[in-house]
Amino acid sequence: MTDSAGTRPTIKKSRKHDKEKHLAQWAVQPFGKEDNKGGTFTEESSFATLFPKYREKYLREVWSAVTQALDAHDIACTLDLIHGSMSVRTTRKTYDPYVILKARDMIKLLARGVAVGQAAKILDDDVACDIIKIGNIVRNKERFVKRRQRIIGPDGSTLKAIELLTQCYVLVQGTTVSAMGPYKGLKEVRNIVLDCMKNIHPIYRIKEFMIKRELAKDPQLASESWDRFLPKFRKRHLRTSEKTAKKNEQLQEKNEARKAAGLEPIGPGSKEKPAKKVYTPFPPPQMPRKMDLQLESGEYFLQAHEKQEQEERKRKEKQEQATEERRAKRAEAFVAPVETAAPTVEEKRKRRRERESANAMDEGKKRKKPKKISEEISGDDT
Numbered sequence: 584m585t586d587s588a589g590t591r592p593t594i595k596k597s598r599k600h601d602k603e604k605h606l607a608q609w610a611v612q613p614f615g616k617e618d619n620k621g622g623t624f625t626e627e628s629s630f631a632t633l634f635p636k637y638r639e640k641y642l643r644e645v646w647s648a649v650t651q652a653l654d655a656h657d658i659a660c661t662l663d664l665i666h667g668s669m670s671v672r673t674t675r676k677t678y679d680p681y682v683i684l685k686a687r688d689m690i691k692l693l694a695r696g697v698a699v700g701q702a703a704k705i706l707d708d709d710v711a712c713d714i715i716k717i718g719n720i721v722r723n724k725e726r727f728v729k730r731r732q733r734i735i736g737p738d739g740s741t742l743k744a745i746e747l748l749t750q751c752y753v754l755v756q757g758t759t760v761s762a763m764g765p766y767k768g769l770k771e772v773r774n775i776v777l778d779c780m781k782n783i784h785p786i787y788r789i790k791e792f793m794i795k796r797e798l799a800k801d802p803q804l805a806s807e808s809w810d811r812f813l814p815k816f817r818k819r820h821l822r823t824s825e826k827t828a829k830k831n832e833q834l835q836e837k838n839e840a841r842k843a844a845g846l847e848p849i850g851p852g853s854k855e856k857p858a859k860k861v862y863t864p865f866p867p868p869q870m871p872r873k874m875d876l877q878l879e880s881g882e883y884f885l886q887a888h889e890k891q892e893q894e895e896r897k898r899k900e901k902q903e904q905a906t907e908e909r910r911a912k913r914a915e916a917f918v919a920p921v922e923t924a925a926p927t928v929e930e931k932r933k934r935r936r937e938r939e940s941a942n943a944m945d946e947g948k949k950r951k952k953p954k955k956i957s958e959e960i961s962g963d964d965t
Contacts, residue, residue: 613708619678629672630687634694639664645699652703653689656682660690669694688712692763696756705763713769718758720780727780731755734779741785745775748792787816843918844911 634642642649646662653660657676662669671686685706692702692712704710721727734755735742746753749771751764762772775788791813798809821829838848877883882890926934 614679616678623675624673627673628683629670631668631670632690632694633668648699653686658686692761695759695761697754697761701752710763711766711769712763713773715760715773715776717760717780730780733785734776744789840915840918844914846911
């Protein structure tokens with residue numbers, strides 16, 4: 584009795600503990616100096632990248648922090664302000680053969696506008712980066728700016744949603760999009776950005792990604808197709824009448840803005856149709872040559888410096904005209920729309936009185952008409 588009471592039953596470890604122990608075996612260990620069995624490198628590896636002029640001031644201020652971050656991995660770096668370039672290279676103390684590629688990515692991110700505190704995180708083993716070029720996807724500049732703005736969204740909401748879903752840092756700068764994070768998240772960011780530049784709104788990809796993330800939590804759906812759960816977005820094609828109505832509406836708004844700015848309206852309604860030419864079998868008269876026009880105007884007999892002055896005057900006039908047109912075009916955006924003020928209480932009362940008096944007059948006329956008719960009938964009888 585005493586032996587059975589003193590011994591405790593053996594309790595098996597939980598499956599969760601076994602799973603954590605199994606996963607711990609596959610964890611990536613950091614690469615240390617003792618892992619480099621080959622010793623120092625036989626050759627020096629180096630990378631260099633250019634940076635834009637506007638980044639020069641910032642890089643000069645934070646270069647000490649960049650040097651400090653790279654010194655921890657025994658990587659040397661130089662900032663060349665004359666040629667506008669940054670370079671990194673291995674030293675005799677460098678022990679990690681892959682860290683030079685991480686340093687190359689770091690200076691690339693610094694050149695693309697990423698802050699030094701964020702760019703230094705690329706030196707970690709579990710962080711990668713991807714610089715997506717979007718400048719050559721769309722030719723039209725206005726369309727490019729509009730689609731690039733869709734990635735950011737109103738007040739940066741779309742960009743924040745992408746960062747939360749993919750666990751990546753995303754920065755839109757000029758004609759590139761820089762992303763930092765895990766490899767799986769970088770792949771999603773690239774797909775979202777490229778689809779956005781191909782006129783597919785990011786909200787569709789974000790919604791699809793959220794559904795996939797919820798489906799991945801269910802182990803029963805691991806071996807099944809997820810097509811029935813994913814939304815199918817179909818592009819709607821406008822009819823010809825809808826396109827024409829939309830185009831006319833935009834043209835009308837633009838003409839109103841131009842009219843408020845003091846410019847002539849544009850579009851099919853503002854120009855008169857050219858008169859139909861009368862057919863004639865004879866060929867058109869020969870056009871005068873350039874020399875004939877110069878002889879008529881007297882320009883042919885001018886000296887070289889006088890011709891140059893005349894050309895300079897014409898060019899300045901053309902520039903002033905173009906400047907004036909651009910200024911007027913920019914002023915269109917600042918013209919306030921025409922607003923109809925709400926009627927005051929006095930105006931409402933005045934309108935009501937006028938309406939009541941008009942109704943009273945109409946009723947009086949209707950009452951008088953039958954009397955006249957009855958008088959006429961009585962006169963005929965007499």
